Amino acid sequence: MKARIGLEIHVQLSEAGTKLFCDCDSEYRRYPPNRNVCPVCLGLPGALPVPGRRPLALALAAAKAFNCRIPEWIVFTRKHYFYPDLPKNYQITQFEKVGGAPVCLGGYVEFLNTDTWEWVRVGIRRINLEEDPGRTYYEGDIMTSRYAHVDFNRSGVPLLEIVTEPEVRSPREARLLVEYILLTLEYIGATNPRLEGVFRVDANVSVEGGERVEIKNIGSTLDVEKALRYEIKRQAMVLERGGRVERETRHWDAERGVTKPLRYKEEEAEYLYFPDPDLPPVKVTGDLLAEAEKLASRSPRMIYEAVESLGVRREVAWSIVSSPPAAERFLEAVKLGGDPQVLARMIGVDYKGELRERGLDPNDPSRWPPAETLAQLSKLVSSGEYTYDSIRGLVLPKLAENPGADVKSVLPEKVSDVDALVEEVLRREVKAVKDYLSGKEKALNYLVGAVMRAARGRALDPREARRKLLERLKAMKEG
Ligand code: ADP
Ligand code: MG
Ligand code: ZN
Numbered sequence: 001m002k003a004r005i006g007l008e009i010h011v012q013l014s015e016a017g018t019k020l021f022c023d024c025d026s027e028y029r030r031y032p033p034n035r036n037v038c039p040v041c042l043g044l045p046g047a048l049p050v051p052g053r054r055p056l057a058l059a060l061a062a063a064k065a066f067n068c069r070i071p072e073w074i075v076f077t078r079k080h081y082f083y084p085d086l087p088k089n090y091q092i093t094q095f096e097k098v099g100g101a102p103v104c105l106g107g108y109v110e111f112l113n114t115d116t117w118e119w120v121r122v123g124i125r126r127i128n129l130e131e132d133p134g135r136t137y138y139e140g141d142i143m144t145s146r147y148a149h150v151d152f153n154r155s156g157v158p159l160l161e162i163v164t165e166p167e168v169r170s171p172r173e174a175r176l177l178v179e180y181i182l183l184t185l186e187y188i189g190a191t192n193p194r195l196e197g198v199f200r201v202d203a204n205v206s207v208e209g210g211e212r213v214e215i216k217n218i219g220s221t222l223d224v225e226k227a228l229r230y231e232i233k234r235q236a237m238v239l240e241r242g243g244r245v246e247r248e249t250r251h252w253d254a255e256r257g258v259t260k261p262l263r264y265k266e267e268e269a270e271y272l273y274f275p276d277p278d279l280p281p282v283k284v285t286g287d288l289l290a291e292a293e294k295l296a297s298r299s300p301r302m303i304y305e306a307v308e309s310l311g312v313r314r315e316v317a318w319s320i321v322s323s324p325p326a327a328e329r330f331l332e333a334v335k336l337g338g339d340p341q342v343l344a345r346m347i348g349v350d351y352k353g354e355l356r357e358r359g360l361d362p363n364d365p366s367r368w369p370p371a372e373t374l375a376q377l378s379k380l381v382s383s384g385e386y387t388y389d390s391i392r393g394l395v396l397p398k399l400a401e402n403p404g405a406d407v408k409s410v411l412p413e414k415v416s417d418v419d420a421l422v423e424e425v426l427r428r429e430v431k432a433v434k435d436y437l438s439g440k441e442k443a444l445n446y447l448v449g450a451v452m453r454a455a456r457g458r459a460l461d462p463r464e465a466r467r468k469l470l471e472r473l474k475a476m477k478e479g
Contacts (some may be wrong), residue, residue, distance in 0.1 A: 001207055001236045005174050005228060006166035008202040009181060012132060012157050013058050019156035020131045020365045021049030021279075022094065029195065029477055030155035041131075041156035043087030051076075051282055055158035059103045059129040060284065060292035062160055063182050065299060066124045068107030071282040072291070074129070075101045080272045084150050085134040092200040093130035095273045101281075102128045109164075110301065111180035113173060114318055119301070120337040122177060123165030160185075166204065166212075171228035174203060180300065182221075186363070187303075188295050196360060203228055207235045210245030212257050215259050218252050223440040227252040231259050279438075303327050310340035312348070327366040332371035336377035342388065346374060350392045354400040369403040376407045388410070390459040412459040418423075418451075421460075422468045425450045425477075437477055444469065 014024040022040035025031070039047035056074070063070050077095040096104040104127035110119045134155035138145035151208050168174045178201055191198060206212035213235065214415055215227050235245045239259040250259040300321050307317040307330060320326050330347045335389060355362045357468050376393060378388045394412040399405060415421060426433055436443040444466070451465040 001232055003170070003205055003207050003228075003232045003235075004166045004206040004212075005168035005171070005176065006212075007162075007164045007174060007224075008204070009160075009162040009164075009178060009199060010201070011160045011162065011182065011185055011191050011193075011199045012025050012195075013055050014158065014195055014198050015189050016052065016055045016158050018157040020052060020055050020129070022156055023157065023179050026055075026157055028157060029193070033149070033151040034153065034154040038153065041087075041429060042152055042205055043089075043155075047276055049092065049276075051279065052158070053288075054112075055129070056103075056282065057291045057295060058159060058188060059127070059158070060288060061188045061192060061295035062162075062185060063104035063107065064292050064296040065188060066104065066107040066109050066127065066162070066181075068104030068127060069351050070284060071101040072284055074103055075281045076276045076279045076282060077113065077273050078276045081270075083133070083136075084148065084240060085136050085152075085155070087134070087152065087155065091133060092276055092279070092309050094128040097273070102126045102310055107183060109113050109177070109184070112174055112304065112318065115172065115176075117314055120169075120173060120177075122167045125163040125165050126192065127163070128161040130161060131155070132159045141471065155468045160190075161193060163285070166206070171225045171232065174228055177226035178221045178224055182298050183322060183324075187300060190295075192363075194363065203231075205230060205231050205235070207239065207245070210235050211247040212238055213245065213247070213259075214369070214405060215252050216249055216250045223252060223254050226254075226257060227259060230257060232330045234259065236383070251259065263360060277430060282315075285323055301395055303331070307344070310334060310344075311338060312344040316344050316348040319352060320344065323352065323362045325368045326352060326362060328365075329368055329374055331373040333378065336371060336375035338375035339382045342378040342381050343374060345388070346377065346391070346396070351396050351400065354396050358400060360400070367400075367403055369399045369405070373399070373405075373407055380411075386414075387461045387463075389462075394457060394459060412457060415455045415458045415460040418464060418468055421454045422465070422472055426469075426472060427446055433473070433476070436473055444473075 014027050018026055019041055022034050022038050024038055028036045036181060040049055060070060070360050076092050078090040079093050081088055082091040096102060106125040106126065108121055109124060110121045113120050132154050134150055134152040137149050168177060184200060185191045186193055193199060201218040203215045203224060205228055213230055213231060218227050220222050238245050249262045251262050252259055260313055304317055304321045307320050308314060320330050326347050332341055333343050352362045355473050356369055360367050377391050381391055390412060395410050398410040425447060429447060430445045432446050447469050448462055448466050452460060452462055
């Protein structure tokens with residue numbers, strides 16, 4: 001079934017350092033409840049908001065990265081509603097229709113569909129900069145909790161609302177698009193997509209012959225795909241049975257894997273939007289734009305193309321690009337004279353694999369050795385001093401434990417007495433030797449393995465072990 005999909009993606013600028021209109025921390029998760037607050041984000045009477053420079057620069061950098069038109073003035077709007085997590089009873093956001101200019105007035109994003117390896121273009125309708133509300137929570141559930149708790153640590157955290165055109169073609173592409181947008185924002189230094197609750201997606205979807213349905217509050221990229229798959233099937237079934245798909249808002253129940261109708265949604269008129277009189281329009285100065293441009297200078301696409309142009313397979317290139325610290329180290333290590341093929345395998349496949357196996361985050365820069373270390377290792381492989389396999393098997397695990405370690409301290413000792421090891425194995429493995437001498441050539445592989453095991457964690461090139469074994473076996477045959 002063909003569907004049209006448009007997404008509204010809310011992403012916190014968790015890396016901004018400050019909230020949108022005060023100096024409290026943008027990364028609120030590390031505080032006990034109501035400890036990351038001040039009169040501004042608590043909405044106390046008389047407290048005045050002042051737009052923070054970094055959140056503005058990051059929002060403008062996002063606008064640049066998504067090829068947007070940027071207005072001359074940024075205008076903030078009040079959106080009114082009553083809820084315990086909203087202390088002022090209005091949220092400061094942006095709303096064009098009442099003269100508030102968003103930070104982005106239409107642009108586009110080109111994301112890589114990693115199933116087909118095509119770049120796919122989707123229009124961006126607008127990007128708003130707004131404040132996140134606080135959080136309400138309950139002990140156990142809402143019906144049995146003695147109290148309703150309100151935590152304002154999140155109140156005022158800068159939030160981007162990115163709205164796409166309804167041009168996304170499938171649930172799978174919706175997921176890849178969201179992942180690409182998050183990665184772009186990670187490259188800018190705007191957000192850490194792996195923080196709990198750092199982004200939410202509202203997905204709009206319609207099928208031919210039906211109205212659009214909005215699915216609210218999807219919390220993971222996997223759920224974006226699942227929710228849309230479910231919803232498209234549901235709509236198709238309604239139409240098949242001769243029913244009508246009405247315009248409505250639904251909620252994604254991730255646990256049951258179904259969308260459910262929401263009872264009520266405010267109409268826009270009920271929000272009483274108007275420009276915020278406490279916030280004079282912010283002029284987008286050349287200074288601000290220059291800062292934004294600098295932040296947006298590295299995009300996943302640019303880096304992907306740089307990595308691929310070095311002859312790296314696209315799957316591996318994408319694996320490198322999807323972890324910004326990996327990409328940074330790869331390009332730096334190549335500059336330092338490392339071999340792109342060796343480095344791609346080491347960084348994009350095996351080191352990343354080591355981190356994953358340990359349950360560590362490959363996008364956390366502190367998990368990565370410096371580029372010099374990786375370049376040195378690559379050179380040791382290229383010069384033939386160590387095999388790639390001995391670096392992978394004996395060095396990468398040690399670096400994953402301690403990324404700051406000196407190369408010398410993690411290099412395995414080399415086997416200096418290969419001949420003695422070979423003798424020992426030939427003496428011990430009587431049956432395999434006999435098999436080999438009687439024409440079972442496969443026994444040689446077994447013997448090579450035995451020599452490698454006898455090296456016990458020291459570095460040894462299996463080709464050397466094989467060569468020495470062959471020499472001795474030949475002598476035995478002839479002798
Ligand atoms: P609203 O102001 O009511 O939120 P918008 O025009 O801003 O509506 O659109 C919200 C989202 O709905 C956008 O992401 C847009 O791409 C999407 N959308 C609009 N029309 C359709 C449609 N027919 N099918 C699917 N998505 C749609
Ligand atoms: Mg909307
Ligand atoms: Zn504050």
